Amino acid sequence: xxxxxxxxxxxxxxxxxxxxxxxxxxxxxxxxxxxxxxxxxxxxxxxxxxxxxxxxxxxxxxxxxxxxxxxxxxxxxxxxxxxxxxxxxxxxxxxxxxxxxxxxxxxxxxxxxxxxxxxxxxxxxxxxxxxxxxxxxxxxxxxxxxxxxxxxxxxxxx
Amino acid sequence: xxxxxxxxxxxxxxxxxxxxxxxxxxxxxxxxxxxxxxxxxxxxxxxxxxxxxxxxxxxxxxxxxxxxxxxxxxxxxxxxxxxxxxxxxxxxxxxxxxxxxxxxxxxxxxxxxxxxxxxxxxxxxxxxxxxxxxxxxxxxxxxxxxxxxxxxxxxxxxxxxxxxxxxxxxxxxxxxxxxxxxxxxxxxxxxxxxxxxxxxxxxxxxxxxxxxxxxxxxxxxxxxxxxxxxxxxxxxxxxxxxxxxxxxxxxxxxxxxxxxxxxxxxxxxxxxxxxxxxxxxxxxxxx
Numbered sequence: 001x002x003x004x005x006x007x008x009x010x011x012x013x014x015x016x017x018x019x020x021x022x023x024x025x026x027x028x029x030x031x032x033x034x035x036x037x038x039x040x041x042x043x044x045x046x047x048x049x050x051x052x053x054x055x056x057x058x059x060x061x062x063x064x065x066x067x068x069x070x071x072x073x074x075x076x077x078x079x080x081x082x083x084x085x086x087x088x089x090x091x092x093x094x095x096x097x098x099x100x101x102x103x104x105x106x107x108x109x110x111x112x113x114x115x116x117x118x119x120x121x122x123x124x125x126x127x128x129x130x131x132x133x134x135x136x137x138x139x140x141x142x143x144x145x146x147x148x149x150x151x152x153x154x155x156x157x158x
Numbered sequence: 159x160x161x162x163x164x165x166x167x168x169x170x171x172x173x174x175x176x177x178x179x180x181x182x183x184x185x186x187x188x189x190x191x192x193x194x195x196x197x198x199x200x201x202x203x204x205x206x207x208x209x210x211x212x213x214x215x216x217x218x219x220x221x222x223x224x225x226x227x228x229x230x231x232x233x234x235x236x237x238x239x240x241x242x243x244x245x246x247x248x249x250x251x252x253x254x255x256x257x258x259x260x261x262x263x264x265x266x267x268x269x270x271x272x273x274x275x276x277x278x279x280x281x282x283x284x285x286x287x288x289x290x291x292x293x294x295x296x297x298x299x300x301x302x303x304x305x306x307x308x309x310x311x312x313x314x315x316x317x318x319x320x321x322x323x324x325x326x327x328x329x330x331x332x333x334x335x336x337x338x339x340x341x342x343x344x345x346x347x348x349x350x351x352x353x354x355x356x357x358x359x360x361x362x363x364x365x366x367x368x369x370x371x372x373x374x375x376x377x378x379x380x381x382x383x384x385x386x387x388x389x390x391x392x393x394x395x396x397x398x399x400x401x402x403x404x405x406x407x408x409x410x411x412x413x414x415x416x417x418x419x420x421x422x423x424x425x426x427x428x429x430x431x432x433x434x435x436x437x438x439x440x441x442x443x444x445x
Contacts, residue, residue, distance in 0.1 A: 002375075003187040004307050005195040006180070011204055011303070011312035018208045018266055019316075023258030026215040029222055030238045031254070033231075036224040 126154040166386050173278060173382045175298040176200060176306070185298060200303040207269040207303075211262070237261070244430060248437025256436050259320070260429040263313055267425035270309065271374055273301045274421065275414055278381040304424075305374040307367070314363035317432045321362065324439035333442065362435050366428055373424050377417045384409045 130150055175185050176197035182188060187195040218234050227235065238261065245257050281301045289297035303309040326334050338355045339348045387406040391399035 002307060003189065003195070004191045004311065005187050005197055006193045007197045007200055007308035008312050010196065010201050011309045012316060014204055014208050015262070015266070015313050015316055018211060019259050019262040021212050022215055022262045023254060025219050026234070027238065027254060027258040027261055029219045030235055031242065033222050033224050034235060034239065040224060
């Protein structure tokens with residue numbers, strides 16, 4: 001019937017045993033699991049955030065590298081263009097100088113040839129004049145004595 | 159049924175009599191308080207329920223995983239987190255002992271209350287039949303420990319002791335004494351204060367225990383009363399059984415559904431109020 005009996009103490013012991021059992025077997029492990037999962041989730045979120053930041057950084061880095069490479073190639077191209085132009089200009093100048101040199105040499109040669117031909121002609125004319133005069137005078141002109149005269153004549157012919 | 163006498167009072171009395179050790183000749187304890195008596199039936203049911211809770215805990219722990227919890231783990235985790243939240247709200251920090259205490263109360267009380275849903279005459283009837291084979295003329299066996307005083311008071315006493323311990327820890331012996339002397343009417347009304355504070359403290363475990371006991375005792379009694387509808391028509395066999403038996407089953411069904419709510423509600427109330435009382439005990443008094 002309705003009464004407080006010794007069962008009270010038995011139930012106190014059973015209840016206390018159950019409380020400590022549940023604390024050790026159910027409450028503790030479950031909370032540990034929940035904490036573990038919480039930690040894992042927050043770690044995962046942090047890792048994702050970190051990954052996204054790293055990706056952004058990498059993209060930025062790649063873009064910078066690409067711009068750099070573009071700049072470099074542009075520079076290289078400009079350099080090559082300039083070098084080619086320089087080479088061409090130099091070659092052109094060289095050719096002009098060489099041509100002029102050749103033309104000048106040829107002109108000089110021609111001038112020399114003309115001068116020497118003139119000289120030859122003059123000498124021959126002088127000789128012819130002397131021979132003619134000899135013949136006219138029917139005697140030998142002392143070439144040595146009249147050399148200065150001949151030379152004068154030759155100079156005049158020139 | 160071991161009930162051979164027939165009278166309705168005897169039927170009810172039979173249902174409220176324990177299988178006990180140390181009882182008087184009429185299967186009753188010596189008085190309202192008799193610590194030499196042990197109600198073996200309630201101890202056995204209590205132990206069976208505690209064992210089921212313990213096995214369930216082991217079963218859950220064995221399958222715990224942080225990565226992919228199953229349905230069972232999700233439910234248990236939700237419950238534990240709910241209790242954790244309640245404890246956190248009252249204590250403002252983690253308290254594993256109170257959490258485990260509340261979970262233990264809820265699970266154990268729920269299971270013991272659930273025994274009330276088992277048809278009232280089933281277990282006593284079967285055990286009575288077995289008893290007859292061994293020559294016992296009366297087998298008494300109640301199956302709802304929470305419908306007796308001992309088990310609710312056992313839990314309430316544990317809560318009370320922890321409550322007093324927390325009050326001591328939070329206020330110190332001086333603060334504890336001061337609370338008795340000056341709370342709630344000020345320092346000039348010490349006798350009234352002592353009385354009021356004493357009632358204030360003691361009423362908590364008493365109300366915890368009596369609320370659970372009252373609900374479950376009444377529930378058990380109503381099942382027994384409903385069963386008497388049929389029995390009254392059978393005692394001298396009469397045609398009224400055609401009226402009372404369907405009514406008995408309909409009433410039994412409705413009351414079972416309603417009682418199922420009470421079963422879990424009372425377990426829940428006991429657990430949550432324990433948390434609240436223990437939380438109040440940790441707050442330092444600045445009245």
